[in-house]
Amino acid sequence: MHADIDQEIYVQLLTGFYNNNNNKVCQLRKALYGLKQAPRLWYKHLSKILNKLGFVVFNYDEGAFINPTIQCLILCHVDDIIISGPKADNIIAQINKAKDDIKLQALGEINTFLGINISIDYKNNKLHMHQITILEIY
Numbered sequence: 001m002h003a004d005i006d007q008e009i010y011v012q013l014l015t016g017f018y019n020n021n022n023n024k025v026c027q028l029r030k031a032l033y034g035l036k037q038a039p040r041l042w043y044k045h046l047s048k049i050l051n052k053l054g055f056v057v058f059n060y061d062e063g064a065f066i067n068p069t070i071q072c073l074i075l076c077h078v079d080d081i082i083i084s085g086p087k088a089d090n091i092i093a094q095i096n097k098a099k100d101d102i103k104l105q106a107l108g109e110i111n112t113f114l115g116i117n118i119s120i121d122y123k124n125n126k127l128h129m130h131q132i133t134i135l136e137i138y
Helices: 038-052 088-098
Strands: 010-012 025-027 056-058 061-067 072-077 080-084 116-121 126-130
Touching: 038 061, 072 088, 080 088
Parallel strands: none
Antiparallel strands: 010 025, 056 061, 061 072, 072 080, 116 126
């Protein structure tokens, strides 16, 4: 998580970092995974970056951002992000601009998102999405 913390949060030092005084703590400056406030702080941070790039929050889903000027759509759930649009150059440009503020890893064409397998048939203009459910019986 890259988000700055908007309040004072302290954590105990890890074992091995203690001196003679076991009452020492560290003040967090950035959100950590597992921190209760981390998802809210990450969303606030990501929204600020995407707004700077011309994206606005979709009225019906706060996890969707739209840039009508370049016709790009970004879907996000925590730190999984999909960016889509009709022009690959616009998508690459948006990724490169966002890399100035956050660490991104472009994984290429989508094949899975949130446990959903996705395949695209460009020849027939079809999108196939499916999810495998594994049942465990005890």
